[in-house]
Amino acid sequence: MREMPVNDTYDDDGDDLTRVDADERSPGDELFDDAEREPESEEPDDEAEADADDGDDEVERVPVAAGRGKDESEKLDQYLLRRYHLHGDRRARDQLITMYLPLVRSLARRYSSRGEHFDDLVQVGSIGLIKAIDRFDLSRGVELTTYATPNIIGEIKRYFRDKGWSVRVPRGLQELNIRLNKVIDELVPKLQRSPTINEIAEAAGATPEEVLEALETSQAYNSVSLQASPNGEGDDETGLIDYMGTEEEAYDTMEDRTMLAPGFAKLDARERYILHLRFFEGLTQSQIAARVGISQMHVSRLIRRALEKLRANIGEGAL
Amino acid sequence: MTDIIRLAVTASPAALPVVRMVLGGVAARVDLSLDEIDDLYVAVEELLSAADGLGEGPQHELVIEVADDGVTVDAGPFRTAGLRERLSADQPGSGLGLRTVMDSVVQAVEVCRAPDDCYRVVFAKRRGAGTA
Numbered sequence: 136m137r138e139m140p141v142n143d144t145y146d147d148d149g150d151d152l153t154r155v156d157a158d159e160r161s162p163g164d165e166l167f168d169d170a171e172r173e174p175e176s177e178e179p180d181d182e183a184e185a186d187a188d189d190g191d192d193e194v195e196r197v198p199v200a201a202g203r204g205k206d207e208s209e210k211l212d213q214y215l216l217r218r219y220h221l222h223g224d225r226r227a228r229d230q231l232i233t234m235y236l237p238l239v240r241s242l243a244r245r246y247s248s249r250g251e252h253f254d255d256l257v258q259v260g261s262i263g264l265i266k267a268i269d270r271f272d273l274s275r276g277v278e279l280t281t282y283a284t285p286n287i288i289g290e291i292k293r294y295f296r297d298k299g300w301s302v303r304v305p306r307g308l309q310e311l312n313i314r315l316n317k318v319i320d321e322l323v324p325k326l327q328r329s330p331t332i333n334e335i336a337e338a339a340g341a342t343p344e345e346v347l348e349a350l351e352t353s354q355a356y357n358s359v360s361l362q363a364s365p366n367g368e369g370d371d372e373t374g375l376i377d378y379m380g381t382e383e384e385a386y387d388t389m390e391d392r393t394m395l396a397p398g399f400a401k402l403d404a405r406e407r408y409i410l411h412l413r414f415f416e417g418l419t420q421s422q423i424a425a426r427v428g429i430s431q432m433h434v435s436r437l438i439r440r441a442l443e444k445l446r447a448n449i450g451e452g453a454l
Numbered sequence: 455m456t457d458i459i460r461l462a463v464t465a466s467p468a469a470l471p472v473v474r475m476v477l478g479g480v481a482a483r484v485d486l487s488l489d490e491i492d493d494l495y496v497a498v499e500e501l502l503s504a505a506d507g508l509g510e511g512p513q514h515e516l517v518i519e520v521a522d523d524g525v526t527v528d529a530g531p532f533r534t535a536g537l538r539e540r541l542s543a544d545q546p547g548s549g550l551g552l553r554t555v556m557d558s559v560v561q562a563v564e565v566c567r568a569p570d571d572c573y574r575v576v577f578a579k580r581r582g583a584g585t586a
Binding site: 438 | 550
């Protein structure tokens with residue numbers, strides 16, 4: 136029986152092979168847990184056995200071997216791709232997805248300073264990875280990494296372009312808005328306070344008017360709710376909020392004071408937490424951003440959106 | 455030096471971007487920080503949205519006073535008892551009411567008498583001043 140590693144994969148740079156420990160799995164990895172529990176393919180065994188060159192063992196029974204080189208990695212990719220494309224072996228597909236998730240995380244990290252949560256981008260990038268695996272053409276002789284990388288990046292970019300902006304915003308303003316996000320995140324720790332518009336403008340190489348206009352466009356920006364379940368299905372009680380590093384004690388206090396108030400029940404956990412920090416704990420937006428691990432601009436949007444929801448949910452006479 | 459800017463907008467959510475742009479430009483001139491400007495936005499949005507919800511209008515007038523150390527906003531005229539009630543202290547356990555929001559993001563929130571049985575709401579945002 137051929138020995139094939141099942142858990143070795145690319146590291147975050149996408150170029151070295153390393154072992155991925157279970158502890159290092161990101162929340163986005165849960166996306167694939169259900170798929171991994173799918174029943175085995177009902178493909179006739181004789182067809183699998185006929186392909187002796189590819190090995191006739193089930194993928195999950197292939198032993199793990201550490202320290203595999205790049206050539207071996209390519210062989211494993213080809214083996215799994217053939218298992219999936221020629222024999223419909225879903226487990227081979229799932230294994231490829233798991234193996235290449237660190238590559239998705241690496242690429243998502245490049246875009247995580249643009250105002251979207253890293254885990255959201257990992258989920259979107261994962262869709263690109265799955266598309267790449269599904270559309271891979273065995274006859275073209277290219278490596279999966281070569282084919283998957285532009286697919287993953289394309290999916291992330293498409294997410295920013297198509298789903299991020301709820302109204303038409305000129306491209307120049309979109310780009311400035313994205314740049315400002317980064318500039319603000321750099322200025323806050325440097326100045327140890329929230330920057331002024333003039334400081335932001337100087338750092339971004341823009342005028343104060345342009346900065347104000349670009350900041351205004353961020354109100355037209357939609358972000359995927361982190362309350363959405365990681366697998367995108369509505370019946371999952373676990374949202375991405377549950378993976379955020381929050382202080383449990385503070386969270387409990389917030390629940391005591393506001394959970395029973397009208398309208399709050401309709402807010403998701405992160406919105407309640409952020410409103411609590413701003414209006415009951417008195418933290419500034421920059422302080423909340425640092426505590427929660429998202430950008431100031433994102434905090435701003437979340438506060439405004441949560442207040443809007445509160446108004447809508449509470450209705451007349453309650454707020 | 456004190457500048458006064460008068461802005462009259464339709465009582466509609468569609469007017470809020472215009473209000474934000476004007477306020478932002480004014481606040482940037484006196485070097486309010488990004489957090490402080492956003493607080494100012496929240497205060498105006500919450501006040502005007504609450505007013506709109508209660509049928510105040512058809513126009514809102516904002517008088518923006520620009521001082522060296524910050525901005526004072528005088529909004530009105532308002533007539534409804536409902537808005538005045540919401541601007542009084544929130545009841546314990548009532549959650550995040552308008553008054554709590556306003557006190558959290560701006561300073562010196564006051565309801566002032568105006569002609570014709572109306573009232574105006576005045577609040578300030580000072581540079582570097584903490585909020586509640």
